[in-house]
Amino acid sequence: MILSRRAMLGGMASLAAAPARAADYVITPVVIGDGIWMVRGADEPIESRNGGAIANIAIIATPAGTVLWECGPSLRYARALRQVAERLTGARIVRVYVSHLHPDHGMGLAAFDPAIVAALPGTIAALAAQGQGYADGMYRLLGDWMRGTDLILPGRAIMTAQEDFGGRALRLLALSGHSSADLALLDERTGMLLGGDLVFNDRAPSTPTAVLPAWRASLDQLQVLPHGALLPGHGPIDPAGIAAIAQTGDWLNWLEGALTQAVRDGLDMVEAGNLPIPDRFAQMAVARYEMQRSVSHLYPGLEASLLPRIDVKSAP
Amino acid sequence: MRRPTRLWVALMLMLAPASAGAIPPADPLGSPMWSAHARTLFGDDPVRFDPRVIVSFPMIAENQRAFPVVIDSRGIVGVRRMILLADLNPIPVAIDYRPAHAAPYIATRIKLDQRTPVRGAVQLDSGQWLVSGGWVDAAGGGCSAPPVSRVKGDWADHLGEIRGEVWPMANGQRRVRLSFRHPMDTGLVENIATYHLEALSVIDGAGRLLGDMDIWASVSEDPAITLLVDSAADATLRVAARDTNGRDYRAALTPARQSPMPGGR
Numbered sequence A: 001m002i003l004s005r006r007a008m009l010g011g012m013a014s015l016a017a018a019p020a021r022a023a024d025y026v027i028t029p030v031v032i033g034d035g036i037w038m039v040r041g042a043d044e045p046i047e048s049r050n051g052g053a054i055a056n057i058a059i060i061a062t063p064a065g066t067v068l069w070e071c072g073p074s075l076r077y078a079r080a081l082r083q084v085a086e087r088l089t090g091a092r093i094v095r096v097y098v099s100h101l102h103p104d105h106g107m108g109l110a111a112f113d114p115a116i117v118a119a120l121p122g123t124i125a126a127l128a129a130q131g132q133g134y135a136d137g138m139y140r141l142l143g144d145w146m147r148g149t150d151l152i153l154p155g156r157a158i159m160t161a162q163e164d165f166g167g168r169a170l171r172l173l174a175l176s177g178h179s180s181a182d183l184a185l186l187d188e189r190t191g192m193l194l195g196g197d198l199v200f201n202d203r204a205p206s207t208p209t210a211v212l213p214a215w216r217a218s219l220d221q222l223q224v225l226p227h228g229a230l231l232p233g234h235g236p237i238d239p240a241g242i243a244a245i246a247q248t249g250d251w252l253n254w255l256e257g258a259l260t261q262a263v264r265d266g267l268d269m270v271e272a273g274n275l276p277i278p279d280r281f282a283q284m285a286v287a288r289y290e291m292q293r294s295v296s297h298l299y300p301g302l303e304a305s306l307l308p309r310i311d312v313k314s315a316p
Numbered sequence B: 001m002r003r004p005t006r007l008w009v010a011l012m013l014m015l016a017p018a019s020a021g022a023i024p025p026a027d028p029l030g031s032p033m034w035s036a037h038a039r040t041l042f043g044d045d046p047v048r049f050d051p052r053v054i055v056s057f058p059m060i061a062e063n064q065r066a067f068p069v070v071i072d073s074r075g076i077v078g079v080r081r082m083i084l085l086a087d088l089n090p091i092p093v094a095i096d097y098r099p100a101h102a103a104p105y106i107a108t109r110i111k112l113d114q115r116t117p118v119r120g121a122v123q124l125d126s127g128q129w130l131v132s133g134g135w136v137d138a139a140g141g142g143c144s145a146p147p148v149s150r151v152k153g154d155w156a157d158h159l160g161e162i163r164g165e166v167w168p169m170a171n172g173q174r175r176v177r178l179s180f181r182h183p184m185d186t187g188l189v190e191n192i193a194t195y196h197l198e199a200l201s202v203i204d205g206a207g208r209l210l211g212d213m214d215i216w217a218s219v220s221e222d223p224a225i226t227l228l229v230d231s232a233a234d235a236t237l238r239v240a241a242r243d244t245n246g247r248d249y250r251a252a253l254t255p256a257r258q259s260p261m262p263g264g265r
């Protein structure tokens, strides 16, 4: 303890020379229902200035203890979150849900006993296969923010459609499309739907692991599921719970259509990434950024399916 | 990554015309490799930086194995040669293109091994080189990571597959898009020797060479290339390519296949 404080004082003294020393995370829970709070992520890319804290997180108070929905990008974040959450509810954390494999949602799980961290089996498998690559990427992007964060796998594979915490029932929906396994959660008491990254709101969806038909099918399921307000994975809460689902579907349909047409029109990836974004998405944060990322994710596959074969056998 | 860079530079310095005369202009991008590359590539020819060489790429290098770049110097008359270069890649030059009967335009995708300047250099008939470009942030791993098809093990099943299409343009030229299945091995990954497409040409129905290029392994796996060529609207275009194992690739772009939709810009 003394050592780290001295190290920190040293760091303060040389702040001008070494601006890489990160600030601390600011974690501000906002009540969104009876015994449920959100911690809003920044509607930005993962960057040094936000420490990777870009995903929305929820804290749920139950008679059996505190439940966390997502645990943030780093060990440092998750430790701070745990302190804030337990002070808020006065009860220890008994469950942490990680919605999917992306590091802004779950890299912080190293702060908890893996036995209380639950994720879909597909998420655990994907983390085992790809998690180290994501962890390396986060260290490169965020440096000191990530210090001490190791890749740990969730210890509990979700095999049931519901968990009950002393009478507060949480419905667990096993979906996919944003990634190979996407968890959504319905808090029965408040009707609050936690969409994970299946739903974005006024923040452009990201597609690095997207399977668009599956994603659309998941959105259809969420749309017909009776629920109240919706906390998306990124962006502000949707009070009526429907607009954000519709907007996410609208963006994905537009994106796929626009990129398909771009391949048919003979555009290269740079040109496709500069196509106009419709006015109805003007309020979306990071729209151009995510659109260009999506070109990288989706374009080669579209080319392989849409451009005809033209190879000919050379004359013998 | 340092050693291959130095080796490459040393090799190119040996090949370059020996001269003490030409001193390249100061680099607006401040690249540590600019002088060495400039002396190697441009020799005694005059060089200057010119924003009319438009080098475009996305705001983020989402995939370091396939970073899209366009060099467009259609605003300049008399361009005979175009080089796509990433200073700090272990294999700095990606493509050396001669647009004989084609617009001075090329789009492709390259590997990035680290944060690096990405440049287009075009040479005029007078011998003068005009250069432009910008820094690209990259995580690395593009040149030193194995190709996806090597990891999947299916590269040989698809070798030789070529896809493409041709579109008429408003100015009478034609936009040609080509994509080859090829692992484009850099030789920088353990136990996998260098193996890449090294030459490509596009010829019209009368046998006229429209454009040809040398290609290096810093071009992405499954190379995708877009060109704008001069040719009659109904002419069949022929594509010939060769890889470093001497394997030949042939393709034909027939007008019957072309979309009536004028593509691109």
Ligand SMILES: [Zn+2]
Pocket (backbone or CB within 6 Å): A100, A102, A178, A197
């Ligand atoms: Zn995600």
